[in-house]
Amino acid sequence: MKKTTKIILGVAVILGLASCGGNTENTDENSGDEKTLTGSIKIDGSSTVYPITEAIAEEFREIAPEVKVTVGVSGTGGGFKKFARNETAISDASRPIKDKEKVACEENGIGYVQLEVAYDGLAVLINPANDWIDHLTVEELKKIWEPAAQGVIMKWSQIRDGFPDEEIHLFGPGVASGTYDYFTKAICGEEGASRGDYTASEDDNVLVQGISTDKYGLGFFGLAYYEENKDKLKLVGVDGGKGVVTPTQATVADGTYQPLSRPIFIYVNDKAAEREEVVAFVNFYLELVPEIAQEVGYIALPAAEYAKQVEKFNAFIPKK
Amino acid sequence: MTNAQKNRIIDKSFQVFGIVCTFFGLAILAILIYNIVIEGAARIDWDFMKNLPSRRPQKAGIFTAVMGTIWVLVLTTLISFPIAVGAGIYLEEYAKKTKLASLLEINIANLAGVPSIIYGLLGLEIFVRIFGLGGSVLAGSLTLSLLILPIIIVATREALKAVPSSIKDASMAMGASKWQTIWNQTLPASIGGVLTGVILAISRAIGETAPLIVVGALAYVPFAPSSPMDEFTVMPIQIFNWVSRPQHGFSVNAAAAIIVLLLITFIMNGIAVYFRNKWQKKIKW
Structure with a gap:
């Protein structure tokens, strides 16, 4: 039956063509001599830390092209889940590991070390046309964002005398983000406690868009x-009880911009730390991160602090 | 106003309403494409196609994402095509109209409406963990295959149904067995419709992000997969990642990657239309 043969051929050709596309990229895995590092390093975790880790992985490619470094963005919690299952070598985290996650690691016999890699500052922002705010206190922020404010604090004038009698429009990250967790903990005193009637988006560019087009916006x-x-x-200075501080590279790095700045971390698995390429990668990470952090919008730790992290990591590497 | 006039007005206004409805979707698509082309078209060049991911928007490219997408596409097709067509043939040609068959039918129709994230969770538990495939291309492809199976099965059945029963009866009357009838008459006559279903389903699969993220597709993968067991990323994930970055350069990249993804989808749909027309014309009884 000619017709059928042709049809089958036709299907085969489509599939064949498509699979050729995939196969052209076959790389020879056996290349590389004794000295070059090989292997793979799996990293997952926080989307906040991702830009830093991605940049480091990119630079690491230059010195160790045979090492396959992959980075995922499952979020801090999702990353720790995989880390506790021994599925990843390094976990990006925008907060310290929780007790529950520690237990999960212990159950699976996974040891780890926590390394601080940079600071992240949270900024409170308003529209440039907003001319009545020069700063807000932590109490005022709490008054705006706490759960009890829902449906109650609806106007600027309720926040401070002299503010206009106009509706306030709030913007913030979605409840699944580590940024939200951190902000609510720092401002409202409890992680995840905030009013629900604000415009939430996981995509920060949406928040930028919202505030920049709304004179009465805050986020x-x-x-x-x-x-x-x-x-x-327009950036809002925050008064945490010791005077108004505006977040800048300097105020975040020296710890005066409180309570809205936090350290961000990577966690390294102890089994993985037995592998040469992982040790090389982490050391490379700590060496390069001061420069990279600035470049992707974060704030480097003081140099002495990095030296401490390197020391901590080297003490952690299992001796054979 | 007479009744006839009134009716004419109603008639006319419904026509206008229909036209508005028709153009609504098209207009949105046109606006989307216009915006994206304005923002991203200039960014597409050979470097963009062959570069690896990077923190510098100007240096970043979609090579690994495109390769990942092609891998997933091919594997998903290879897995889902035979299974779905086989199931479709069984349900349409062999299955007796029993309670079990109608139960299967209802379930398949329902499966087509299950949110894709659910398939992702299923794939994570079964393929990634129980089968131990990890976050590999194969695990992702199997998951997407599950996702599109019901769609292809339904399309296959519709295509088989469209074959006139007189042809089947004639074939049987000539002494052909059931399988001979299906292989020589029913399938060739319906293959255009079946393939259309397959390619449309695959087009849907390449746009899926959620199930792949759950299964473990990654954001930064600096190499193209070289086997079904390698880690991978796909274009929608790359686009999503870029859209959420603060630097403006990345949103330009995202727009450019969307153009490439749209092109791939349009080409796939084009192929579907081509084969459908080609094979439908050939069938002459």
Whole structure:
């Protein structure tokens, strides 16, 4: 039956063509001599830490092209789940590991070390046309964002005398993000406690868009997004009880911008740390991160602090 | 106003309403494409196609994402095509109209409406963990295959149904067995419809992000998969990742990657239309 043969041939050709596309990229895995590092390093975790880790992985490619470094963005919690199952070598985290996650690691016999890699500042932002705010206190922020404010604090005038009698429009990250967890903990005193009637988006660019087009808007997100959108937004200084501090590279790094700055981490699995390529990668990470952190919008730790992290890591590497 | 006039007005206004409805979707698509082309078209060049992911928007490319997408596409097709067509043939040609068959039918129709994230969770538990495939291309492809199986099965059945029963009866009357009838008459006559279903389902699969993220597709993968067991990323994940970055350069990249993804989808749909027309014309009884 000619017709059928042709049809089958036709299907085979389509599939064949398509699979050729995939196969052209076959690489020879056996290349590489004794000295070059090989293997693979799986990293997953926080989307906040991702830009740093991605940049380091990119640079690491230059010195160790045979090592396959992959980075995922399952979020801090999702990353720790995989880490506790021994599925990843390194976990990116925008908060310290929780007790529950520690237990999960212990159950599976996974040891780890926590390394601080940079600081992230949370910025409170308003529209550039907003001329009545020069700073907000932590109490005022709490008054705006706490759960009890829902449906009650609806106007600027309720926050401080002299503010206009206009509706306030709030923007913030979605409840699944580590940024939200951190902000609520720092401002409202309890992680995950905030009013629900605000515009939430996991995509910070949406928040930038919202605040920059709304004179009566107010929102918060990572300092990196402000740095990229300086012309569209106005930064609000925060008074945490010791005077008004505006978040800058300097105030975040020296710890005066409180309570809205936090350290971010990577966690290294002890089994993975037995592998040469992982040790090389982590050392490379700590060496390069001061420079990279600035470049992707985060704030480097003081140099002495990095030296401590290197020491901590080297003490952690299992001796054979 | 007479009744006839009134009716004419109603008639006319419904026509206008219909036209508005028709153009609504098209207009949205046109706006989307216009915006994206304005923002991203200039960014597409050979470097963009062959570069690896990077923190510098100007240096970043979609090579590994495109390769990942092609791998997933091919594997998903290879897995889902035979299974779905086989199931479709069974249900349409062999299955007796029993309670079990109608139960199967209802379930398949329902499966087509299950949110894709659910398939992702299923794939994570079964393929990634129980089968131990890890976050590999194969695990992702199996998951997407599950996702599109019901769609292809339904399309296959519709295509088989469209073959006139007189042809089947004639074939049987000539002494052909059931399988001979299906292989020589029913399938060739319906293959255009079956393939259309397959390619449309695959087009849907390449746009899926959620199930693949759950299964373990990664954001930063600096190498193209070289076997079904390698880690991978796909274009929608790359686009999503870029859209959420603060630097403006990345949103340009995202727009450019969307153009490439749209092109791939349009080409796939084009192929579907081509084969459908080609094979439908050939069938002459």
